[in-house]
Amino acid sequence: MSAAGLVLAGCGSSDGSSDAAAATTATGAAGTTAATTPPPTTEAGLCDFTASPQAAARNVHPPKDSNPPTTGTVPLTLATSVGTIGLTLDRAQAPCTVESMVSLAQQDYFDDTPCHRLTDQGIYVLQCGDPTGTGRGGPGYTIPDEFPQNLAPAEGMGPGTVVYPRGSIAMANTGRAHSGGSQFFLVYKDSPLPPEYTVFGTIDEAGLAVLDKVAAAGTEPGPGGMTAPTMEVQITDATVG
Secondary structure, three states, X not given: OOOOOOXXXXXXXXXXXXXXEEOOOOOOOOOOOOOOOOOOOOOOOOOOOEEOOOOOOOOOOOOOOOOOOOOOEEEEEEEEOOEEXXXXXXXOOOHHHHHXXXXXXXXXXXXXXXXXXXXXXXXXXXXXXXXXXXXXXXXXXXXOOOOOOOOOEOOOOOOOOEEEOOOEEEEOEOOOOOOEOOOEEEEOOOEXXXXXXXXXEEEOHHHHHXXXXXXXXXXXXXXXXXXXXXXXXXXXXXXXX
């Protein structure tokens, strides 16, 4: 997908092809979406953290545990320039993705990074996780897809479109299978998308209030044809626990 493609299609990932949170008709951006496949964990439950052709935006390593826990939750707090956003990461939903997010946070990958993309038409998300702020940066490896299986169909939309509910967190990708890296999007209003973005947790009420404030301030032209939040959002610190 092109960088103009929706967060989702333009949601940068670690292979440098662009971003990609999704995006179908929501932003009018052209591009394809990731092929729907079952979660690609092996029978043994192993996570395949595959090296990306693109160099890492920061010097980090993939998670050391390729067989992470598949139950329980992990708190992750994003201290930002506009307020604190509390996240609860759900290992049962996406064990490989949660393990990667925890590993990157512990390596300070997300510290002092911008949330470079805001969409306020069709879908409603704030996209973060790229230290370069271009929508193309990633950690130097990719994460296997762990697509959601239980999202409700989006009424009045085409077949295969589901609702990513307000308060959910999902991974961006490039539109190709297993291409997620470090970029993620925070859903501040119910958003219709294909079920091709890994959901891995939820946002607390205080964090949603922060996102509402950012969304209310609107958007402006951003990198690569994307829209950036008018109210600049900088993650100053990402803390596990």
